Amino acid sequence: MKVKVIRGSNQIGGSIIEVASESTRVILDVGSELGENAPQTPAVEGLFNGTPSFDAVLISHYHGDHLGLLDSVLPEIPVFMGKKAYAVYEKQLEYAGKPLRDDIRTFEPRESFAIGDIQITPYLCDHSAFDSYMYLLQEGDEKVLYTGDFRSNGRKNFKYLLSLLPEVDKLIVEGTTLSGKHASARTEADLEYEAVQLIKRIGDAPVFVNMASTNIDRIVTFFRTAKRTGRVLLEDTYTASLTAAISGNIPNPKFPEVKVFLARPTERDYDILQHFSSSKIGRRGISKERFVMMVRPSMLGYLEKLSAEMDFNGGLLIYSLWGGYKEDERTKAFLTRMEELGLSIVDLHVSGHADTQTIEALIAVVKPKEIIPVHTENAEWFERFKADE
Ligand SMILES: [Zn+2]
Ligand SMILES: [Zn+2]
Structure with missing residues (x-):
């Protein structure tokens, strides 16, 4: 099989990769470039x-830099993604009022399927997007593995994944x-430990977390943190609709320790709130609770009103995103105002991507004859694995 990186060999994001046999052509991911507001379709x-x-087209996970161009894919070409990832993606688009291709095909982990003469096996891996996959492509005896985005510092067992490959x-x-x-990446468990220590020190003061609603592993981390510090987790309507779509053991409005609040009085948000009426909570109710609340810059108006009903002094705003997003004007204004309201801003984040030890461990197991780096600004790093000839 031939591999051609159409885009993404020397940049992070915007990945489009082709793998082709004599008779079959498959695309891995159709990403838009990071930071693009209006994606350019190459x-x-x-x-x-x-x-x-x-x-x-095989989608590794629902981050925009891997599926942002899905809308532009010709409708005759079948698109595949993980079943739970699709549930999250569907809710995301529904919430944004965007149309969704209704013919996306889904699969379960390690359920193989054939595309022409290429056999595809998806392997569930850990990443900051839920239900992310590596893909094994096999034609006859020849095998190609695509990692997508992955890490070993989440809650899934990386050694187990390695044992399957x-x-x-x-x-x-x-x-x-x-x-x-x-540096070797800190883990979600490290982050949980640090958050618990910080929150224990502030008594009953409020805790807000600025994080991505689609980072389901991080929601688990802060749910566990809330539980260990005797607090409820407050999810906004959007987050509640995503977690409810996955449900199962993911902290969602069915959990007694999860409550849902309405930060934006749109018709769509009201609808969602009605859906979760037994777990909804208003500002008055929040002001009487000990809580960990998921927030975003767009909720500033709501938080101003909440601060009129309760004292924010001594509380925390945990910033749990990549540091680079702090340059965003809206985020800057949000953090400044939250600080003025009496909160201390703390950075607590761990990477969604493999560190060097993790990449080395993968290479040691799959023993590739050829390495094709993508989603990186330092492809040269991989030259150390070239056999001396
Ligand atoms: Zn990515
Ligand atoms: Zn990603």
């Missing part, structure tokens, strides 16, 4: 325009963290 003949010439001919691997300092 001219890829047979994928976004012209006569369809690809047999499938075969040796491969080609490895298409992400290298997001390779441009920075090569």
Whole structure:
């Protein structure tokens, strides 16, 4: 099989990769570039325009830099993604009022399927998006593994994943963290421990967390943190609709320790709130609770009103996102105002991407004859794995 990185070999995000046998052509991810407001669709003949010439698009996970161009894929080309990832993606689009391709095909972990003469096996991996996959592509004896975005510092057992993976001919691997300092990544469990210690010190004062609603693992981390410090977790209507779509053991409005609040009085948010009427909570109710509350800059108006009903002094605003987003004007204004209202801003975040030890461990197991780096600004780092000849 031939591998061609159409976009993303020397940048983080915007990945589009082609894997082709003699008779079958498959696309791995159709990402938009990070920081793009209006995604530019590159001219890829047979994928976004012209006569369809690809047999499938496989999406590794629901981050925009991997599926942002899904809308532009020719409707004749089948699209595949994980079942639970699709549930989250569907809610995201529904909330944003955007149309959704209604013919997306879903699969369960390790359920193999054939695209032409290529056999596909998805392997569930850990990342800051829920239900993320690595893909093994096999034609005859030849194997190609695509990692998507992955990490070993979440709550899934990385050694178990490694035990499932075969040796491969080609490895298409992400290298997001390779441009920075090569420290080993702290884990979600470390983050939970640190959050518990911080919150224990502030008594009953309020705790707010600025994080991504689609980072389901992080919601688990703060739910556990809330429980360990005798607090309820407050989810806004959007987050509640995402967690309810996954449900199961993911903290959602059915949990007695989760309450739902309405920060924006739109018709859609009212509808969602009605749906969760037994767990809804208003500002008066919140002011009497000990809580960990999920917030975003767009909720500033609501939080101003809440601060009129309760004292924010001595409380925390935990910033749990990539530090780079702090440059965003709206985020800056939000953090400044929250500080004025009496909160201390604390950074608590761990990476969603593999550190060097994790990448090395993967390579040691799958023993690729060829490595194709993607999603990185430091592809040279991988040259150390080239056999001396
Ligand atoms: Zn990515
Ligand atoms: Zn990602």
